[in-house]
Amino acid sequence: MTDLDALLALATDTAREAGELVRNRRDAVTRMRVTATKSTPTDIVTESDTAAEALIRDRLLSARPDDAVLGEEGGASAGESGIRWVVDPIDGTVNYLYGIPQYAVSIAAQQQDGDIVVGVVHNPVSRETWTAIRGGGAYLDGDRVHEAGCTELDLALVATGFGYDAARRQRQAAILAGILPSIRDIRRAGAASLDLCAVATGQVDAYYERGLAPWDLAAGGLIAEEAGAVVAGLRGAPAGSDLVIAAGPALFGALHDLLEPFRPDRDV
Numbered sequence: 001m002t003d004l005d006a007l008l009a010l011a012t013d014t015a016r017e018a019g020e021l022v023r024n025r026r027d028a029v030t031r032m033r034v035t036a037t038k039s040t041p042t043d044i045v046t047e048s049d050t051a052a053e054a055l056i057r058d059r060l061l062s063a064r065p066d067d068a069v070l071g072e073e074g075g076a077s078a079g080e081s082g083i084r085w086v087v088d089p090i091d092g093t094v095n096y097l098y099g100i101p102q103y104a105v106s107i108a109a110q111q112q113d114g115d116i117v118v119g120v121v122h123n124p125v126s127r128e129t130w131t132a133i134r135g136g137g138a139y140l141d142g143d144r145v146h147e148a149g150c151t152e153l154d155l156a157l158v159a160t161g162f163g164y165d166a167a168r169r170q171r172q173a174a175i176l177a178g179i180l181p182s183i184r185d186i187r188r189a190g191a192a193s194l195d196l197c198a199v200a201t202g203q204v205d206a207y208y209e210r211g212l213a214p215w216d217l218a219a220g221g222l223i224a225e226e227a228g229a230v231v232a233g234l235r236g237a238p239a240g241s242d243l244v245i246a247a248g249p250a251l252f253g254a255l256h257d258l259l260e261p262f263r264p265d266r267d268v
């Protein structure tokens with residue numbers, strides 16, 4: 001087993017264990033108690049987010065004590081091994097709060113050069129697990145997956161999402177109104193990591209969103225790339241908080257050029 005295989009096995013087991021914790025806590029409570037909010041009153045944290053990240057940190061660092069961790073809820077902890085785990089304990093927290101079965105545990109391993117080399121996205125409700133090792137392809141429950149291969153923008157089903165800030169949401173809605181007549185339709189599922197896995201699996205043809213955090217993007221972005229998609233920002237920029245566009249190579253340019261005039265990588 002290579003080091004990357006070992007990292008993938010650890011991340012997969014950990015994501016599934018955290019997923020069971022998250023699932024069982026959700027089953028127990030009709031409406032989760034919101035324990036904190038972040039950027040806005042709708043940007044929520046539940047006790048499950050915190051508990052799941054604590055479990056993930058414990059399992060990863062028990063196995064690899066010299067690794068670093070960057071988590072949505074617990075922030076950054078240093079390490080000396082050269083590997084940093086990038087963790088979203090519940091991506092799609094609002095879906096989780098409402099009991100909508102579209103949320104995920106996302107765990108990625110990042111090298112010192114910044115490359116994401118291992119990614120796992122696990123949906124605790126469906127118990128589907130997407131995995132990828134850089135250069136090794138993308139898999140859903142062990143079966144190889146590949147982006148849809150759509151070539152026509154007007155036939156493209158495009159996933160997107162919106163930020164928590166009202167002014168950003170207004171601008172994102174205006175951009176969406178501008179592009180909607182030129183594509184098949186949109187889907188707004190509410191979890192970036194699963195949107196990126198949907199691109200990888202061909203369940204949507206493309207995805208774009210502004211404002212993703214590193215933990216939203218890390219694992220799903222690798223999985224989409226390993227499924228043959230292009231994952232990038234505008235005008236050659238890397239995918240990041242300014243903008244993520246993920247689409248097959250036959251569609252990426254057309255979607256990029258449709259979006260670009262609206263400057264979706266800016267708030268004004």
Ligand code: LIP
Pocket residue numbers: 088090091092093094160161162163164190191192193209216
């Ligand atoms: C969510 C993202 C989603 C975005 C939501 C939210 P969270 O992350 O995965 O793509 O549209 O506004 O940011 O907050 O549930 O971890």
